[in-house]
Amino acid sequence: ILLGGISSLFFMYQGAKRYDKVMALRYKFQNRVSKSMGFAQVTIPPKYLPGLRRERDETRDAAQRFTRYLLRKNPKNARLWRRLASYYFNHDQYAKAIAFYYGSLSLNPNMPSALNDLAWLFCTADKVEFRDYVRALSLAKRAYALRKTPDIIDTFAEASFLNGQFEQAVKL
Numbered sequence: 823i824l825l826g827g828i829s830s831l832f833f834m835y836q837g838a839k840r841y842d843k844v845m846a847l848r849y850k851f852q853n854r855v856s857k858s859m860g861f862a863q864v865t866i867p868p869k870y871l872p873g874l875r876r877e878r879d880e881t882r883d884a885a886q887r888f889t890r891y892l893l894r895k896n897p898k899n900a901r902l903w904r905r906l907a908s909y910y911f912n913h914d915q916y917a918k919a920i921a922f923y924y925g926s927l928s929l930n931p932n933m934p935s936a937l938n939d940l941a942w943l944f945c946t947a948d949k950v951e952f953r954d955y956v957r958a959l960s961l962a963k964r965a966y967a968l969r970k971t972p973d974i975i976d977t978f979a980e981a982s983f984l985n986g987q988f989e990q991a992v993k994l
Contacts, residue, residue, distance in 0.1 A: 882909070900930035904939070911943055916952040919943060937965035938974045945980050955984040 886909045893902045907922030923940040926933060944958035962978040979994035 885909075898929055900926045900933055900936070903929065904933065904936045907936070908939060911939065914948060916943065916947050916949060920952070932968055934965045934969040934971075934974060937961045937968070938977050941965065941981055942977045945977065945984055955981065959985045959987075 886906065889902055889905050889909070893899065893906065896902065903922050903926035907919045907926060910916075910919035910922060920940070920943065923936055923943070926936045927940070930936070938961075941958040941961035943952065944954045944961070947953050958977075959981040962974070962981040965974045966978045975994050979991045982988075982994060983991035
């Protein structure tokens with residue numbers, strides 16, 4: 823209680839504009855102090871999270887608009903295409919994500935991150951109509967052949983499992 827009171831006063835004097843941000847900072851500060859002293863951690867109460875989520879989403883939307891602007895200026899940049907595809911994938915807009923991943927791959931067919939992300943989308947899309955396990959396996963194999971990083975190996979194992987290749991999935 824004393825820690826909470828001290829941290830509240832500290833953050834109130836910082837002149838923060840939003841109460842939910844102040845409270846979230848308070849809980850983060852309290853967790854750091856509690857962790858260093860060996861006490862239990864506290865979680866941020868859910869009533870303070872909507873404001874933080876809204877702020878994060880506004881930042882993401884601004885980043886997406888800026889990326890689209892950059893893409894209009896430089897349409898041959900495969901990384902920008904992939905970045906927008908990832909944005910749409912994270913926001914469950916699978917049709918747009920697939921189109922942008924294929925746009926990225928048309929500019930750079932040997933981009934392992936785009937191959938991997940598209941394969942993961944085909945494996946794990948929430949909407950069943952966007953799942954395509956066979957295509958996911960072929961994309962994951964291509965990504966694996968180009969680069970053997972943990973995320974690519976994980977996607978290849980998932981695609982192998984979903985296609986019934988259990989021994990290969992366990993091996994990976």
